[in-house]
Amino acid sequence: MAVLVTGGAGYIGSHTVAELLERGEEVVIVDSLQQGHREAVLGGKLYVGDLRDKAFLGKVFEENDIDAVIHFAASSLVGESMKDPGKYYHNNVYGTLCLLEVMNEHQVKRIVFSSTAATYGEPEQVPILETDRTLPTNAYGETKLAMENMMKWFDTAHGIQYISLRYFNAAGAHEGGRIGEDHDPETHLIPIILQVALGKRAHISVFGDDYATPDGTCIRDYIHVTDLADAHIRAVGKLREGGASRVYNLGNGKGFSVNEVIEIARRVTGHPIPAVIEPRRAGDPASLVASSERARTELGWAPQRDSLERIIASAWAWHQARPDGYND
The missing domain is CATH 3.90.25.10 (UDP-galactose 4-epimerase, domain 1)
Structure with missing residues (x-):
């Protein structure tokens, strides 16, 4: 069984692919290479394409025995999101919708989502807890929260269980x-x-x-990028063990x-x-x-x-x- 890593040629995604390979996992990577780098992919099976292309994505699932997805692929610049929110809704939210629909078509029921602590907006308290209010102050955080909410309803309707990981600064x-x-x-x-x-x-x-x-x-x-990779892989393990859908903060x-x-x-x-x-x-x-x-x-x-x-x-x-x- 393989783990599909979307955005696996990007910064955190490529480090997660490296950790998965070191732990003996079969890895499939999907990346458009608009922001990612082919050279950053140290192994596995790379497909170059866009999540919003459902025919392309369906081929990836048809050609591989995928049992879990780690979802990194997204636009992530706060300033840009305020100037061009449409880009963020189309790439982040619609891209995730396409991914969840194709997962459901192929009966893949586990997804770990690389979210953001930007979903909280201005914090009510420090340190921030998962139970704190979510009120994003920028379009980027708003789209990430929309992606989380979409996963919640796909879990309710189709049994696609998810773990969402919220964090601030990878380094x-x-x-x-x-x-x-x-x-x-x-x-x-x-x-x-x-x-x-x-x-x-x-x-x-x-x-x-x-x-x-x-x-x-x-x-x-600040969290070391390899520690973030470890958290995503542990989340996959939690879902494989039958763990319920859940949101987790990651931080020092x-x-x-x-x-x-x-x-x-x-x-x-x-x-x-x-x-x-x-x-x-x-x-x-x-x-x-x-x-x-x-x-x-x-x-x-x-x-x-x-x-x-x-x-x-x-x-x-x-x-x-x-x-x-x-x-x-």
Whole structure:
């Protein structure tokens, strides 16, 4: 039996494929390669195509004995989602609808969904619990919540059980050095900081230093990408064991400020990494940290690479070796 990984040539998807292969799973990958990289796929069977092409997707299911899906494929830039929400509804929501319909046609009843803590919007409390209100503040988070709700109703109607994993910031790179983070455009804090250390940027912009946090800069939760991959695979195992549909937060449970991330990157890289304070960005909450107690208890998951130094060091090794990324 095979695991289908949608978006498996992307950042988190490719690391999950690598972990699945290391654990002896048969892996099938679907990716349009619009954002993913062929070179990031270390094995398995890759199909290049779009989830919204149901004939293409049906062929994937017909040619492989798939028993579970891990669903990463989605557009994921918050700013872009506010400028072009239609793209996000069409790609994320309609793409997921096509996937669920084809799964149902082929009697595949297990899906693990890579969701986001952006489904919560402005947090009611920190750390955030799975039972907290979901009120997204951007179109990206709204489409992810719509995808979760769609899965709930497909479970009710067709018995397709799902686990949705909500998290904030994936970071780091495969510690074997073979794959890493390569986005265009790059929007994540740690790779942008490392671009300064590589001489690709003159400085790192810090958006606001007057928040109600110990050093005035925003606090965020960072998880090593391989730990995220492990959580997705554990979720597949939970469904294979007959586990019920469920939502889980993933997080370190502690969070680091922007200034802390920059300072640790300076130590790891040995580069001064100049920082320039800029005005706040609209909609940036002061602190976003997720409680992962439910995942720890029910999935047996806990981050093994929770040192920010280790996370940044793995990313730095990748970016030094591949300063231009995959350069497809």
